[in-house]
Amino acid sequence: MTRDRAFGFAxxxxxxxxxxxxxxxxxxxxxxxxxxxxxxxxxxxxxADAGHPDLPREANRNTAAIAAAAxxxxxxxxxGATLTITKGLPLSGGQGGSAASAVAGAVAANHLCKxxxxxxxxxxxxxxxEATVAGRHADNLAPSLLGGLVxxxxxxxxxxxVLPVPDALRVVLVHPAMQLRTRDARAVLPEMVSRQVAIxxxxxxxxxxxxxxxxDLALLGRGVEDQIAEPARAxxxxxxxxxxxxxxxxxxxxCSISGAGPTAFALVDSLGTGEAVAGAMxxxxxxxxxxxxxxxxxxxxEGARAWE
Amino acid sequence: MTRDRAFGFAxxxxxxxxxxxxxxxxxxxxxxxxxxxxxxxxxxxxxADAGHPDLPREANRNTAAIAAAAxxxxxxxxxGATLTITKGLPLSGGQGGSAASAVAGAVAANHLCKxxxxxxxxxxxxxxxEATVAGRHADNLAPSLLGGLVxxxxxxxxxxxVLPVPDALRVVLVHPAMQLRTRDARAVLPEMVSRQVAIxxxxxxxxxxxxxxxxDLALLGRGVEDQIAEPARAxxxxxxxxxxxxxxxxxxxxCSISGAGPTAFALVDSLGTGEAVAGAMxxxxxxxxxxxxxxxxxxxxEGARAWE
Numbered sequence: 198m199t200r201d202r203a204f205g206f207a208x209x210x211x212x213x214x215x216x217x218x219x220x221x222x223x224x225x226x227x228x229x230x231x232x233x234x235x236x237x238x239x240x241x242x243x244x245a246d247a248g249h250p251d252l253p254r255e256a257n258r259n260t261a262a263i264a265a266a267a268x269x270x271x272x273x274x275x276x277g278a279t280l281t282i283t284k285g286l287p288l289s290g291g292q293g294g295s296a297a298s299a300v301a302g303a304v305a306a307n308h309l310c311k312x313x314x315x316x317x318x319x320x321x322x323x324x325x326x327e328a329t330v331a332g333r334h335a336d337n338l339a340p341s342l343l344g345g346l347v348x349x350x351x352x353x354x355x356x357x358x359v360l361p362v363p364d365a366l367r368v369v370l371v372h373p374a375m376q377l378r379t380r381d382a383r384a385v386l387p388e389m390v391s392r393q394v395a396i397x398x399x400x401x402x403x404x405x406x407x408x409x410x411x412x413d414l415a416l417l418g419r420g421v422e423d424q425i426a427e428p429a430r431a432x433x434x435x436x437x438x439x440x441x442x443x444x445x446x447x448x449x450x451x452c453s454i455s456g457a458g459p460t461a462f463a464l465v466d467s468l469g470t471g472e473a474v475a476g477a478m479x480x481x482x483x484x485x486x487x488x489x490x491x492x493x494x495x496x497x498x499e500g501a502r503a504w505e
Numbered sequence: 506m507t508r509d510r511a512f513g514f515a516x517x518x519x520x521x522x523x524x525x526x527x528x529x530x531x532x533x534x535x536x537x538x539x540x541x542x543x544x545x546x547x548x549x550x551x552x553a554d555a556g557h558p559d560l561p562r563e564a565n566r567n568t569a570a571i572a573a574a575a576x577x578x579x580x581x582x583x584x585g586a587t588l589t590i591t592k593g594l595p596l597s598g599g600q601g602g603s604a605a606s607a608v609a610g611a612v613a614a615n616h617l618c619k620x621x622x623x624x625x626x627x628x629x630x631x632x633x634x635e636a637t638v639a640g641r642h643a644d645n646l647a648p649s650l651l652g653g654l655v656x657x658x659x660x661x662x663x664x665x666x667v668l669p670v671p672d673a674l675r676v677v678l679v680h681p682a683m684q685l686r687t688r689d690a691r692a693v694l695p696e697m698v699s700r701q702v703a704i705x706x707x708x709x710x711x712x713x714x715x716x717x718x719x720x721d722l723a724l725l726g727r728g729v730e731d732q733i734a735e736p737a738r739a740x741x742x743x744x745x746x747x748x749x750x751x752x753x754x755x756x757x758x759x760c761s762i763s764g765a766g767p768t769a770f771a772l773v774d775s776l777g778t779g780e781a782v783a784g785a786m787x788x789x790x791x792x793x794x795x796x797x798x799x800x801x802x803x804x805x806x807e808g809a810r811a812w813e
Contacts, residue, residue: 348708348712348715350727351705358719388699388700389697390703391697399525399526399711400657402711403525403529403713404658406711406714406715407666411718
């Protein structure tokens, strides 16, 4: 009825994707986090390796272990298991690392137990892990689990919609060498916004959704205009506004902060444009005194996967 | 180079369509406003018939005449013209009447002059008329001109996107016998909203757009949840909340206030359900002491038209 061991992998993701604070996320192909699970005697979760010295091995503080425990609870599984986490994503980078670990833990646990949980149940379990470090939102979790561009209409109840994106879409991720804790990046968000800002934000996210579904990359890019999180967080991110201007100049469809930052992202319509945008953004950060690394990636359209 | 006379017709529309305040509009087939135009000696616009005794005949206060004058100005036309307006839509009803008159005036003037203005130019001209009575927003103008469900990403610059809607979609319009001035309905809108409300609003409008484009009527309906305008305006609209509950009970996909009200609308997936919903809503208003009239309509997919 169960397997002897299971692996789960979940890709990184861009949260918010500009104006879609807590609502839009985009899965990024390539790097991701992997969780290996085996049974152990006694109940509960044990973390054999958290994947990075700065990540907690205590099962009730580790996002992957919390998510796995939630799956076990839903599945009525009493046995205990050991997790070995391999981090392919940076910590606190704004690349969806905590969400990827939580999702990988959830799908690994689901596979180990043969629990057969559905998408919403897996998301809710992963959310228990994510919420301990990043707040109660699913804009990284949902694309990490499902792939592609995902709209999170609601978390309670969970209501997520996968939006097909045009084949040509590529993303540029630029990571400046600085730390920004998710907690600090959330603390600067305004509690209240003007009605005009809310309306503009609604229009921009709706345009991004329409652009994705209509295959209109220019429209998708025009929607990447954030009047809530970006203005607040840009003050914490030296070099970002210059990098954004450079990205636009180099042909990006749109550019903003990935999740809570410090990573910046740009949407582009080809690998070639992506490389030009990446170079321009790295140069802009350098001019601001920050070393930055960049990559051009495809959209991960598969989402999380599990195997034995 | 010009025609001797021209007619313009524009259908009514539902503004906001729930959470899409100033951003979403839906054209309704059937009733609309018609503007007939002929030349007259001397410059400027003259209104021969405003279509209703309560509507101004002064050319600088009449939405159709203001829009027509804006078209003439853009086209460099120095001659004057006379407008005869036939109102098929109620005044101050929340059914897009002022917008329909403005759009009909713009397309009639464009046709009369053979000006060949593009969509954005026509919208900007119609906006000059609409702005004098209803504020600077295009969520009624855009569907009235273009048909269907239309997203207004931005007004300055004008950026509107027509969203195909599922064939089965029908709308129920229920008009309780009461007056609510657009000005009063706008005055109760909150100047500031919480970040959580803004995020929920973003998610709901995005879900409506996704539902329309994916052909998912249930999703389209789930998105009809307005946390900004509806709670504020419901206080001015006795019977509305009971009618909304009755609509849901009778099978509506979603229900909210049409534009600034007092008309309420419901989205339904068939004529039959629409008739049941209409009956239930009228009964709910009756129980609240208000006589209401209802109709079930198709979506107008053509928008404004002009002829000689």
